Structure formats: C-alpha cells, structure tokens
Amino acid sequence: MSKPLTTAEKIKILWKFVFGRKTGxxxxxxxxxxxxxxxxxxxxxxxxxxxxxxxxxxxxxxGACCENKQVWEG
Ligand SMILES: [Zn+2]
Structure with missing residues (x-):
C-alpha cells in the first residue's frame, strides 16, 4: 500500500514538471x-x-558577454 504524498513531495514533483524540461x-x-x-x-x-x-x-x-556557437548535425 502506498502512502499519500507529503506537501514537500508534491512540490518537488511539480517543480520537476514545470522546470525539468528547461534544465537542458x-x-x-x-x-x-x-x-x-x-x-x-x-x-x-x-x-x-x-x-x-x-x-x-x-x-x-x-556585465560579461558570451558568444555562443552551436554546430548541429542531423
Ligand atoms: Zn556574470
């Protein structure tokens, strides 16, 4: 039997859902x-x-500047 999620666990899951795809x-x-x-x-x-x-x-x-170059190959 699984126990119900605590509030902290729910926030953690929500955080991953909202921001997880942006981490890359x-x-x-x-x-x-x-x-x-x-x-x-x-x-x-x-x-x-x-x-x-x-x-x-x-x-x-x-105030630092960044020049970014990405080479993508299909
Ligand atoms: Zn900086």
Whole structure:
C-alpha cells in the first residue's frame, strides 16, 4: 500500500514538471556563475548538412558577454 504524498513531495514533483524540461538549456555566467542572462541576438547558417547557430548573451549580474556557437548535425 502506498502512502499519500507529503506537501514537500508534491512540490518537488511539480517543480520537476514545470522546470525539468528547461534544465537542458539553462546557461550560467562563466565569471560570476549567475543565471540572470539576457539573450541578445542570434543567426543561423546552413552549410553542407550542418546548421550552425550563433547567439550572444549578456550577464545581468556582472556585465560579461558570451558568444555562443552551436554546430548541429542531423
Ligand atoms: Zn556574470
């Protein structure tokens, strides 16, 4: 027989449900480890079956800039 969930367990499950799918894309600042990051701009290039995605971010905590490049292969 299973026991009913406590409030803390329910919150934990809800938290996972709401935020779980986002954890793969959260970025943090390399300088201050802050996660208060603003997305600035992006562009995408397709080349020989690859998609290259460039984006820029700014850390709102310390002002550091990030240049991000992703190479996606299908
Ligand atoms: Zn920072």
């Amino acid at each position: 894309v959260i970025i943090d600042c390399a300088f201050c480890a802050g996660t208060n990051i603003t997305f600035k701009s992006s562009n995408t290039k397709e080349d020989q079956g690859q998609v290259v995605y460039y984006s820029q971010y700014v850390c709102n905590s310390c």
